[in-house]
Each structure stands twice: as structure tokens, then as C-alpha cells.
Amino acid sequence: MAVLKVKFTKTRRGKLAQILWILNWVSVLTGLIIFSLGLFLKIEIRKRSELMVSGGMHTVPNMLIAVGVIACVINFFGGKICYDCSDANKFVRWKLFMLPYIICTFFFTFCVFAGAIMCYTMRNELESALYRGLKDAVKHYKDTDIPGRCFLKSTIDLLQIQFRCCGNNGFRDWFEIQWISARYLDMGSKEVVNRFKSNVDGKYLLDGVPFSCCNPNSPRPCIQYQITNNTAHYNYDFLTEELNIWTQGCREALLGYYDELMQSIGLTVLLIWLFELSVLTGVRYLQTSMENVLILGDPESESDGWLLENSCVETAKHNFMIIKNLGKANQINNVARKSDPNMDIPTADYGPDNVPLGPIPGDS
Template sequence: MAVLRVKFTKSKRNKLAQLLWILNWVSVVMGLVLISLGVLLKIEIRKHSEVMASQGTDSVPNMLIAVGAIACGINFLGGKICHDCSDNNRFTRWRLVILPYIICTFFFTFCILVGALMCYTMRGTLEDSLHLGLKQAMSFYKDTDTPGWCFMKKTMDELQFEYRCCGNNGFRDWFEIQWISTRYLDLNSKDVQDHLKSNVDGKYLLDGIPFSCCNLNSPRPCIQHQLANYSAHYNYDYLTEETNHWTTGCKQALLDYYTQIMQSIGLSVLIIWLFEISVLTGVRYLQTAMENVLLQGDPECETEGWLLENNFVEKAQTNFNIINSLHKVDQISTISGMEDHNKDVKTAAYGPDNVPLQTLPTTS
């Protein structure tokens, strides 16, 4: 029994074909929107690629761009098919093509759904990429004279100013690296030498932060150095003085920024997926209704259209019967092969007339 049957007159079939022709052209525009969303996400990721590690962050925008390009082509073809389906003679040209087209479009719409879900599951990959990228960027903060990394100080400062963040996970990350270049240290000074010897690997570590971490709205001058020293500053507690510098890590700030973008893009892609599913459903109804017109041979007749020719139970039973029949055929062929083998053995032993063959005399 067919699933979700709908009756169509000739007028309804023509109106459905015209509507689907329009919707397929709208779907072409949707494909361009998918391409635009992919390009937008790629641009946003490239904007901060200097503080990201290569962790497959381009997979989602590349997926959206590819799916959008396929959408333009497949819906352009769908528009041509639906336009021709309003006439029986032109429908016969597409009769062998329309069912493979529907199957391919079904898997294509599934890819759109995968792209939408990837937008929501990209956060973990992006978090790992930002963690490694920011850690590396902070380690090169002091290398303003090193070719290839001399821009990193400017990048980190602009990032911390723009997103009101400090460090990777927080401002204490700056305590663990040397972020002051040795060219600005007096290496002949005993205090500097003692400081280098007292720290790990001879690095000039200190409980300080760059100026870009300072909160510009702070009611007191920014405290950059000796943040962990209570007595170094009057009326100061670095554990509660949150208004003096940014306490949010840049990884979290960028994650929140990208999460908002990806959720918006993911919602847009889901809406496009629902639209594509509705168009595909209409094409399936049109195809089955036109097939029944050809079977009845009367272009003016009333026909039925459906999504599935059989329901899921009947389809499963049919598939089970097919598999069972194939298994029986295999058993019959196996038994037939064994009988032929036994017959050959018997012929070799007794001859074609069931007469025992004479044993050849042995030579001495």
C-alpha cells in the first residue's frame, strides 16, 4: 500500500509542475546563499588564522561551498525537469532520468543536513586549534626582530584590545612565558642576571602582562607588573581586582565569537535543508502522478501520487522475500553442483553405460 497518497487532476499536476519550477529556481538562489555563507565563514576564520593551528577548521566552509555549488547545478536541472513535466510528451524524455535524479537529490539534501550539523559540532575542533595557535603566538610575542614572527606582537595586542581578553586561558598565562624581548633588557644589570638565573631555562619570567590586557575603563591606572605582589601596590588585591585588566582568556572570547557566527549559519543551513526537502517531496509526487498518467494512457485522467510505493513493513517483507529466494537459489545451485560432481565420479568409475571399468594390469 502506497504511503501518503494524494489525488491529482490534470490541472493540479500542471500547477504543481509550475510551482516546483519556481521553487527550483529559488533553490538555485539558496545554493548561492550556501556558497556565500561558506565564503563568509572562511573569511572569518582566515581573519584570525595567525592565532590558529591547522586543525581542519576549513572543513565546514569548504563543505558549505561545495554543497552550494552542487545545489545550483542540481536545482537548475530540477527546474528544467519540472517545467517539462507539465506536458506528457516532454515528460517521456525525462522518464528514465527523474528517479535517479530524485535519489541523487535525496543524498544531496542529506549532505546539506550534515553541513548544518557540522556548524554546531565545529566548536571542539576550533577550541583545539585556538588553544595551540594562541599558545604559539604568545611564545613569539617578544620576537619583534625575527623574520616571520615580527608581526605577532601587533597581532596579539590588537586581538586583546578588540575582544577585551588577555592571554590564552587568562592573564596568568603571561606569567609562564618570556614576553619581553632581550633587546630591552640590560643584561649587564645584576638584577636582570639574577632574575634570568632564578627562572626556568634562563627565561626572563615575571608576574606581569602587556599593556593590551589593561581595561581602559579601569578607575585606577593599569597595573602591569608585580600583579601577584600585594605589597607592591596600595590597596590592591589581584584576586579581586577584575576591573584593572581583562580576565577573560582570548580562546574563550574567540570561541564565543565564532560560536555565535556558526549557530547563525547552522540555523540558515537548516532552513535551506527544510526547503530542499519540501521541493524534493513535491518532485516525488509529480513523478509518481505522471507515471500513473502514462500507465493509464489518458492525459486528462485523475491519478494518484505518493512518496513510497509500499509502506516500510511491506518494503521490509519484500526485501526479506528477495533475500530468502536468493538464498534458496544458492542452495539449489549448490545441491545441483554436488549431484553433477557425483555423476562425474560415477561415470569415471563405471563408464557411461554403468559397466565397471576393467582394472589395468600392472607392469612388473
């Protein structure tokens, strides 16, 4: 029994073909949207590549870019097919091509759905990449005279200003590293020398943060040195001075930004997937109804259209048997070739009276 069978008149078939022609051109635009979203995401990731260990971070944007290009191509040809299929005579040209086209389009829509799901499952990988990347970037903040790290300081400062964050996990990350280059320290100063000697690793550590951690909304001048020393500043308590510096870590801030971006892109791609699925359903109805018109032989007659000719279970069994028979055929061919690798099929020579001239090779 056919699944979701619908009866179509000639007028309804013509209208369905026209609507699908328009929807396929709309799908070309949605393909461009997916391509643009993938390109935008790739640029956003590459823009902050210094701050993350981007091992497989480009998988999702590359997937979206590829799906967007394929969508444009498939729907462009789909529009041409649907435009011609409004006429039974023109449909004959596309009859053999329709089923492979529908199967390819089905797998393509699955790729669109997979791209949408990948947008929602990227968070853990993104968090790990940001944690390791930001940790290394903060560590090399002072290395402005080392090739390859010259611009890390400006990158981190702009990041902290733009995203209103400080450090990797928080402002205390700056207390654990030497973020001031030795070239800007007075090594003749007793205070500086004592700081170097007081640290086991011989680093110049202090309870201070870069200027980019300062909150401009603070009612008092920013306190960025001796942050945890209440006695060093008048009328100051670092536990209650929330406006002095940003307290949120940059990893959390960046993760929130990318989370919002990925969810928006994922939702958009998911809606496009539903739209593509509806177009594919319409194309399937058009194909089956037009094939039934050819069987009836009357272009003016009514015809049935369906999604599946048989039930889902019967269709699955039928496809399974096809795959199983293909496997048996390959197995028989392999056995025959092993028995006689120089001969594919046994043959015999026949004389004029249809009498074999000799025994068939391989017969006993």
C-alpha cells in the first residue's frame, strides 16, 4: 500500500510543478545563505586563531560552505527539472534522471541536517580550544620582541576591552605569570631584584593586571596594581570594588559569544533543512504522479502520487533484498574467478549443425 497517496489532476500537476520551480529558486538563495553563514563563521574563528588551539575548529564552517555550494547547484537543476515536468512530453526526457536526482537530494538534505546538529555539538571542542589557546596567549603577553608573538599583547588587550573580560579564567590569572617584559624593568632597583629572588621560578610576579582589564565605568581611577592590598589604597576593599576591573574571564566571555553565534547559525540551517525537505517531498509527488500519467497514456487523466510505493517496512525489506542479492552475485563471481582465474564464463565452440566441436572447458 502506497504511503501518503494523493490524487492529482492535470491542473494540480501543473500548479505543483510551477510552485516547485519557484521554491527551487528560493532554495538557491537559501544555499547562498548557508554558504555565507559558513564563511562568516570561518572568518570569526580565523580572526581569533591566535587565542585558540584550532585543531578541528574549521570542520563546521567548511561543512556549511560545501553544503551551501551543493545546495545552489542541486536546486538550480531542480528548478529546470520541475519547469519541464509540467508537460508530460517533456517529462519523458527526465524520467530516468528523476529517481537518482531525488536520492541524491535526500542525502544532501541529510547533510544539511548534520551541519545544523554540528553547530550545537561544537561547544566542548570550542571550550577546550579556547582554554588552551588563551592560556598560552596570556603566558606570552610580554613577548613583544619575539617573532610570531609581537602582536599577542595588542590582541589580548583588544579582546579584554571588547569583551569586558580579564585573564583566561579571571583576573587572578595575571598574578601567576610575569606579564611585564624584563626590558622595561629597572634591574638596578632593589625592589625589582627582591621580587625576582622571592619567586622560586625567578619571575617578576605582582598582584596587578594590564590596563585593558580596567572597567571604564568605575567611579574612581582604575587600580591595577596591588589589587588585593586594601592598605595600599585609600577607602578601598578589593572584595567589594566590582567596578574597578572586569571580573569575568575571557574564556567564558568568548565561549558565550561563540555559543550565541553557533545557536543562531544552527537554528537558521535547521529551518533551511525543513524547507529543503518540503521541496523534496513536492518533487517526489510530482515524479510519481507524472510516471503514472505515462503508464495511463492519457496526459489529461488523473493520476496518483505518493512518497513510497509500498509501506516503509516493505520498502526497507525490498532494498535489503537488493543489497543482499548484490552481495551474493559478487560472491559467486569471486568463487568462479578463484576456480579458473583465466576464464570468466565457460564457453564451447559449435559446428554448422549446432554440434559441439569439443568438450566445454572445466567439464569432467
